[in-house]
Structures are given as C-alpha cells and as structure tokens.
Amino acid sequence: MKILITTGGTSEPIDQVRAITNQSTGRLGSAIAQACLEAGFEVTLITTEQASKPPAHPLLQQILIKTTQDLESALQSQVPQHQVLIHSMAVSDYRPVQMVPLEKVQEAKNLQAFLEPAQKDGKLSSAADHQVMFLEKTPKLIQQVKDWNPQIRLIGFKLLVSVSPEELLAVACASLTKNRADLIVANDLTQIDQNHHQAYLVEPDRVQEAQTKAEIAQKLVNFIRKES
Numbered sequence: 001m002k003i004l005i006t007t008g009g010t011s012e013p014i015d016q017v018r019a020i021t022n023q024s025t026g027r028l029g030s031a032i033a034q035a036c037l038e039a040g041f042e043v044t045l046i047t048t049e050q051a052s053k054p055p056a057h058p059l060l061q062q063i064l065i066k067t068t069q070d071l072e073s074a075l076q077s078q079v080p081q082h083q084v085l086i087h088s089m090a091v092s093d094y095r096p097v098q099m100v101p102l103e104k105v106q107e108a109k110n111l112q113a114f115l116e117p118a119q120k121d122g123k124l125s126s127a128a129d130h131q132v133m134f135l136e137k138t139p140k141l142i143q144q145v146k147d148w149n150p151q152i153r154l155i156g157f158k159l160l161v162s163v164s165p166e167e168l169l170a171v172a173c174a175s176l177t178k179n180r181a182d183l184i185v186a187n188d189l190t191q192i193d194q195n196h197h198q199a200y201l202v203e204p205d206r207v208q209e210a211q212t213k214a215e216i217a218q219k220l221v222n223f224i225r226k227e228s
Helices: 027-038 068-081 102-107 111-115 141-148 165-178 213-227
Strands: 002-006 042-047 060-064 084-087 094-101 131-137 153-160 183-192 197-202 207-210
Touching: 002 027, 002 068, 027 042, 027 084, 027 213, 042 068, 068 141, 084 141, 094 102, 094 111, 102 131, 111 131, 141 153, 153 165, 153 213, 165 183, 165 197, 183 213, 197 213, 207 213
Parallel strands: 002 042, 002 084, 042 060, 084 153, 153 183
Antiparallel strands: 094 131, 183 197, 197 207
C-alpha cells in the first residue's frame, strides 16, 4: 500500500526575504506518517523544512516544498502513483501579489495595476509607515485530487476555531461532498494542545471521535486497512 501524506504549512513569498505563512507544526502529519510506517505502508511525505518529521525509515520518502505552487506540482506528480492521500497540510488560502505603501494606493486612480503580480526579487523597502498588501486566492488543490486519480482514497482535514461540535460536523460533511473525499478529519483549534487533540473522523456513513494525535493516526491506519 502506497500512502501519500502532506503535512506542515505552505509559505508564500512577499519578496526574497519576507513571506506569509501559518502556524502549522506538522506534528499531527508526522504522527500519522509514523503510524503508517509502523503498519508496513510505503509513505511519501510532502512537507516543509520547518515541519515536524518522523525519523528516517526504509519505507519513507520525503519531498520538501515551500509554496502552494510547489505543492500543486508535487501532488500532480505523486497522486497518480499512490492509493491513498492524507492531505493534512495547512495550505495558504491567499498569496501576495504586491505590497505597496499606503500613500501610493491612496493616490492611485485605478487599483487594477496593483492586482498584477509584482517582481519579488530583492527586498522591499521598509521606509513607509504603512503598507497595503494585495492578495490573490490560491487554487483549492484538494478539489482537483480525484481528477488526477479517480481511484485514490482521499482523506482531508478541516480546522475551525471556537465552533460548536454540530457546526464542525456540518462543515466536515459538506467538505466530504465538495472535495469528493472518503473521510474528513474535523478539528477545532481550541481543542488542540501539546497532549490533547480532539477530532472527529467523518465518513459518509459514520463519525468517530479521537482525543489524541496518536489515536487519530491509528484510526486512519485502521480505515486504510479496512478499505484495502
């Protein structure tokens, strides 16, 4: 069984020095990868330099990426070669187009020019007291996975903050349909800390609950075995 796992968080450059990113540590994805390796699965891990990673293993291959564009290229290449994708990476929803001093924006008669991608070589000046950053939406890669490989089993993740269990489950169920996923791991950031990670594993016909990263990882391994 060949398992593809994404973990960590993408980073989108503002210039050659600065970037916008997220707070994903990759610890859950690392725990899932470790559990899959212990189960005897071949694992390809798409991850980032800063993310937590499992120790080296004969069945483990790692692909390091930075941006959403890097991730898209890696997924297009790897998804057709694997039977399962566990897509736990925190992917940037937006990426910078330009960062412009506020005064320049206020003086502009047409903002359309600021929506054209700017050259990101070098380092932008920090002289201005206020900057305006123009962002563009990144593609929802999870929605393309079944186009690249209709047979792959897709496990997605949904993270919300300070919502009721009912709302979290409703969003997870909608994500199942929208992304043509086989299982969604739904979690609330307020229910995650170093030793605790409450999550719901949502399938079309049942919901399981887990309380730790290790329990989530083992339930995913059980799901893969059951479906193989």
